[in-house]
Amino acid sequence: MSRRILVIEDDEKTAAFIAQGLKDEGFLAETVGDGRDGLFHATDRAFDAIILDRMLPGMDGMAVLAAMRAAQVTTPVLILSALGSVDARVSGLTSGANDYLVKPFAFSELLARLRLLLARPTGGPTEETVLRCGDIEMNLLNRQVRRAGQKIDLQPREFRLLEYLLRHQDRVLTRTMMLEGVWDYHFDPGTNVVDVHMSRLRRKLDDGFDPPMLHTIRGAGYMLGTLT
Amino acid sequence: MLVAFLLIQLTALGVGLFAMNRFASQLILSDSREEAAEQLSVLEDYYETGGMALLQKKVAERLRQPGRSELAILIRARDGTISGGGLSGWPATVTTPTQWSILSVQLPNITHPIQIGVVTAALPHGGAVLVGNLLTDERRLQRASETAALAAIAVGTCFAILCALLMLKLLAGRVDEFTEVAQAVQAGDLSRRWTRSEAADSFDRLGAAINAMLDRVARLVEELRMVTDSMAHDLRSPVTRLKTTLEQAFAATNDPKARDALATAIEESDSLHRMLETALDITRTEAGIGRDQFTRFSITELLNDIADVFGPLAEERGLTIHVEAQGPLPVFGHRELLQRAVSNLVDNALKYAAGGTRLDLSAALMGRFLALEVCDNGPGIPAASREEALRRFARLDKARTQSGAGLGLSLVRTIAHLHGGEIELAGAPDGGLRAILRLPIADTSQNGTTPRNFH
Structure with a gap:
């Protein structure tokens, strides 16, 4: 409906x-x-x-x-x-x-x-310890990220960004939504700060793996997920 | 203030006592003179009724009388012979007739000269008569009166100091009411007013005038807020429609040339919007709008977040961001505006620090201020252009195409002012630009600096 x-x-x-x-x-x-x-x-x-x-x-x-x-x-x-x-x-x-x-x-x-x-979920937030998307796995307790079983080293800021993406997977996220959601930033810095973050994360997350998980949505923003 | 009060009071007291003293002496002396004059007129009467013979007889009687008030009575005959007694001779300096003349004479049985007051009268056939009164008692009285006056001054001074202190305390209490109101308003509480007193004095009138003035200021600020809000509304709606139309056109065409042109136009409309927004933010911040949104937060956390956001972009341009701050460094301020101020400084450094390798963000307590620094080792801004860089719509590099770049530092300055602080551009030791944002630290004791505010 x-x-x-x-x-x-x-x-x-x-x-x-x-x-x-x-x-x-x-x-x-x-x-x-x-x-x-x-x-x-x-x-x-x-x-x-x-x-x-x-x-x-x-x-x-x-x-x-x-x-x-x-x-x-x-x-x-x-x-x-x-x-x-x-x-x-x-x-x-x-x-x-x-x-x-x-x-x-x-x-x-x-x-x-x-x-x-x-x-938006109607109930209260559930305490998750592991976030998953396809073969990506993020352990929130020991702060480790694996893709297809392989460990991926992330800087704290990259970890923060990926956590946000995982929590909103399969949804289009605009640059301002990410600035607000990840860094509590409520204005447009006017430069391509988000794009640089995303290209770095993509290099660590998608290079050498298949299929690509981090997608650029033309004219809108980004999306993490398995495109169907 | 106290000194002025004392001076006024003491002057008044002094003038009063001096006048009193003079008046008393005059009164005492005139008693003496009247006595002498009376005696003189009695003697003149004798001369008129009995001639020189009766006068001389009566004078001799008088001089023998014990307890007489006058010291000397002299008669000078037509031929210049002196009779009578009390003085060794007719005083040379005294003319005839004289109303009252004070002279100093040496008496044979007294070591120091004494003062006498004399009156003289001419007799009808060429002679003259003199009556002299000793002034010693009168002088003593005068001195007593002077001593009394000094004592009065001493006691009066103590009272004057006491009165002055009391008055000062009363006045200071009234004036402090106004100071409190002014400080509250200055700190952003535009609704603060002076509470009317019942007394219809000049303080009450001053208070009413100040309240009326504050009402007007509050009204103007409110009007400004309404004007900027409606201006934002009026200007942004067409910009929205412009962007909407461009987006629809972008979606409707597959011609690569048209899409490129439309994409550029969309970017430009975004820039226009950003500029408009920044200009409006400057106006609103300058008017002190936003003080009601102040919260307590950690500057260290804010700097770390900014370093996080700008880190990758800086690295791409060859700069490494370092944060240096000890402890959470709590401030009471507008979190988002301060975030924006520091971001603008970092953004500015990234734009102008071509060739630099370092971008240092630091915060430290400097007395009553928190100094927030953004420092790079790029080419910097020449000292002569630094003030210009802080002005609205200033653009040091005419070749820059980045829209709205001229507003960034100007907004930082108004944000600093909103917090009662200041922004300064200086040269870094290694040639780069050093931007220092100084924020006054509010009294931390009342709001507490407990770490639970910072997770």
């Missing part, structure tokens, strides 16, 4: 662009252009995720979110905002949003984040 996404966005072009993009990816998207209607839809019907613009006519995005959470609606919410400053983002996340994306954004970025939101 297709996932249902509610898009609350007053800018018609942006709303249409998001809705079209979501439909192309097989989602069922519904758009509303006003805060009050948005809140009505959010509390009335069951959506799998909500994309919410921060600045809305009628009712501010943050007020919609607060009212939703107060009404026990736990649907994951991704905030879209032209307010890029750090403080606006922090206050967005502390007031009940699950993720925050600053305009302008690439659709691929929105899609990757949305997929991660939809995949």
Whole structure:
């Protein structure tokens, strides 16, 4: 069954662009252009995720979110905002949003984040000691990584990155998602810092092994997994 | 302040006592003079009724009388002969008539000269009469009054000091209320106000004026926040649409030339967005927005994270990043902005340190400051251009194509200011650039430096 996404966005072009993009990816998207209607839809019907613009006519995005959470609606919410400053983002996340994306954004970025939101486990985090993907095995206790039984030496920072990739395997991860997830970095350093990390990790992980596990997704980011 | 109070009080006291003293002496002396004048007019009356004979008789009687008040009575006849007694001769300096004249005379049975006050009157047929009063008693009284005045000054001084101290304490208490408000506002608490007192004095008026001023400042900051927010909204929405359109075009074509051009255009729109964002961040940071997001965190951890993020990129450019910091070095500040400040410094070093081999990140406590250093051994920036490098939209290397590069250091400076600190660009010993970010250390005793904050 297709996932249902509610898009609350007053800018018609942006709303249409998001809705079209979501439909192309097989989602069922519904758009509303006003805060009050948005809140009505959010509390009335069951959506799998909500994309919410921060600045809305009628009712501010943050007020919609607060009212939703107060009404026990736990649907994951991704905030879209032209307010890029750090403080606006922090206050967005502390007031009940699950993720925050600053305009302008690439659709691929929105899609990757949305997929991660939809995949979010409902229960508490389970304590794993070994992470696996294909023939890659990461032992979190003795901090050893093996591929096809062969030990791979990783620097602490490479270990950290691979752990994040393993925890989100088979999903497209954008550069900013990795900066946020691995290093708690919330702005774009503007240089290809992530690409350099990935090419180094790829050399250690994929060189001499088959099939390649670390993939570059053109125009979007990276993905760890066995492509099928 | 205390000295000024004392001076004013003592001057007032001194002037008062001096005036009192002068007044008392005048009063005492004028008593003496009036007595003498009275005696003189009695003598003149005798002359008028009985002529010289009666006058001389009465003077002789008077001089024999015990307990008389005057010292000397002299009569000068028309021919210049002197009769009467008390003085050896008619004093040369005294003219006739005279209202009151004080002179010093030597009496035969006293060793030192004594002072007398004399009045004289001319007699109708050419003679003259003089009455002289001894002033010794009066002088003694005057001196007593002076001593009393000195004692009064001594006691008064003690009281003056006490009053001054008390007044100073009262004043300081009132002034401190304003200092506290000013410091709180300076530290970023724009909602802090002076609490009104009941007294309708000038302090109350000052407080009301300061509160009105702070209201206005708070309103302006709020307006600025709204303007920057709506500007961000207004400018970013078209940029979003621009990027969206470009992405759609990119996805719709397979022509490699068109895709290359579109990819470049998408990159440029990203740069535009980054510049816009940085410029807005500078404005917001300059206005002190973000102080409410201050937390306590470890600078050492922050430096290690940055070294982690930039490590591979630096190595690719031939530089090795070293972190040097002892202990967790907790600071109270805006974590993400400081992360951004240090990242900008590192990014700047990576861009301009071509040919360098080392990039050192260090942090250390220097008295009341935490000094955060990013130091490289590249070509550095000439001393004359360093201040220019910190200015907004400054671009030292005109050939650079990296968009928004001119904003990075300017943002670092505003972030430093937000924390009450400063950024300084200096030359490294081996010729590279040394950027020093100095942050004041807040009082660590109240927030604690327990290691549980740092895992």
